[in-house]
Every structure is written in structure tokens, then in C-alpha cells.
Amino acid sequence: MRAIDRDEVQQLLAAGAQLVEVLPPEEYEEEHLPGAINIPLKQLDRETTGQLDRGRPVIVYCYDDV
Amino acid sequence: MSPRAAWRLESLGFTEVYDYTGGKANWGAFGLPLEGTVGPRAGDHVRTDVPTGSLEERLQEVRAHVRASEWDTCIAINAERVVLGRVGRRALAREDDATVEHVMSSGPSTVRPSATVEAMLERMRRQNLTNVVVTRLDGVLLGLLRREDAERLLAE
Numbered sequence: 001m002r003a004i005d006r007d008e009v010q011q012l013l014a015a016g017a018q019l020v021e022v023l024p025p026e027e028y029e030e031e032h033l034p035g036a037i038n039i040p041l042k043q044l045d046r047e048t049t050g051q052l053d054r055g056r057p058v059i060v061y062c063y064d065d066v
Numbered sequence: 067m068s069p070r071a072a073w074r075l076e077s078l079g080f081t082e083v084y085d086y087t088g089g090k091a092n093w094g095a096f097g098l099p100l101e102g103t104v105g106p107r108a109g110d111h112v113r114t115d116v117p118t119g120s121l122e123e124r125l126q127e128v129r130a131h132v133r134a135s136e137w138d139t140c141i142a143i144n145a146e147r148v149v150l151g152r153v154g155r156r157a158l159a160r161e162d163d164a165t166v167e168h169v170m171s172s173g174p175s176t177v178r179p180s181a182t183v184e185a186m187l188e189r190m191r192r193q194n195l196t197n198v199v200v201t202r203l204d205g206v207l208l209g210l211l212r213r214e215d216a217e218r219l220l221a222e
Contacts, residue, residue: 001069001072001073001075001076001083001084001085002083002084002085003069003084003085003087004084004085004086004087005086005087005088006086006088006092006093006096006098008084009084009086009093012084017084020071021090022067022068022071023067028102029102029103030102030103030104031090031094031100031101031102031103031104032090032100032101032102033090033093033098033100033101034099034100034101041067041070041071041074044071044074044075044078045078046078049075049078049080052080054079054080054081056082057082057083057084058075058080058082058083058084059083059084059085059086060068060071060072060075060083060084060085060086061068061085061086061087061088061089061090061093062067062068062071062089062090063089063090063091064088064089064090064091064092065087065088065089065092
């Protein structure tokens, strides 16, 4: 796992990375990065992550770093 | 919360996991697009034709820019377009030819492009402002959101 900044997010997305917002669904509905899917932290398990492609990078994010 | 999510993904066997620590607050604060149910955002409705000037510029020159525009203000910026000050009506009306640096109000209040137009309109009404300066998180000028534009947009 590595922490990255905005520029790296954009580079990774251009290279095919997947984006996952880990906040609760209501916060995701309000606003999320284009193309992001929602898997809340409390629901991250083998089943919910089955929709992700293990062959591609995954970027997770929440609201901010606080 | 996202570092824990990233480690959890690794524990589930994902081998290339990254944590965007700035999150959506950072993304939106740089004017990058967000999707969702939140209403229109300031960054999408700014006017970019506001006159700007460097600190060294003389008032005479600034007045000429302002007169040629439909604005009554000038934003003082540096070479990186970071907002350093604002020259308002009173300063523009001075009779001398001072520099922008000498007459500007330093460090004007600014808002991020991800702020909603609704919240900004409320702020402009409360503080009796006709516009707000919209900058990215790093201070780079994006433009001004005018109160009349916000009112028109929210009335639609």
C-alpha cells in the first residue's frame, strides 16, 4: 500500500486503475470522483471486492486525510 | 479511514493498492469534477474575465483594464496566478498612480471551486457581497462567482 497525491491518481486512472470510495453510501451519493465505485470500509470483504479486477491497480479514498 | 481500507484490500490479496490521502475534499478543492446529487458548484459558474494585475503594476494601467471590462475590481496575482490581493472601488478611485501592491487589500477571502453555489449565495447575501473570489486550494485564481449569476442559476 502506498499513499499518493492527486497527480498520481490522475496518472494511474489514465493507465486503467480502479477507484473505490470507502465512505458510507449516502456520502458517496452526494459526491464522488467520476468513475468511482462505492464499497464502504465496513463492507470491504471477499464478496464485495469480487467486483474489482485483481489485475489492475486499486485506488481507495475517503473525504480527506483528517 | 482510507489507509485502513487500503491495508484491508492488501489483506484480501490485492497487490497494487494506493491510498489517495487527500480524498474528495482535495480533488474538489482543485476544481476537478465530482459527480453526485450535490447542487451546482462555484467552480463551474465563475467568470474568468475579471481584470488581474501584478503587484508592480501602476493604478493608471489597472484603471484602464477595469474600465474596459464590466468589473469594478482587479485581482492582484503573481506569475503563478496565485491571488495576493484585491484592488477595490475605493482604491481604483484614488487620484495618484501608486502600485497595486501599495493600494490592494492583502489576502482577500477566497472560496474553493467545490463550494456549492447555494452556500456561496447565502454567504454573499449575509455579508452583503456582490461576488466571491474562487481559487484552487493552492491559491491559483479560477475566477469570480457573481451574486447575480448565482441568483439567476438558483432561480432556474
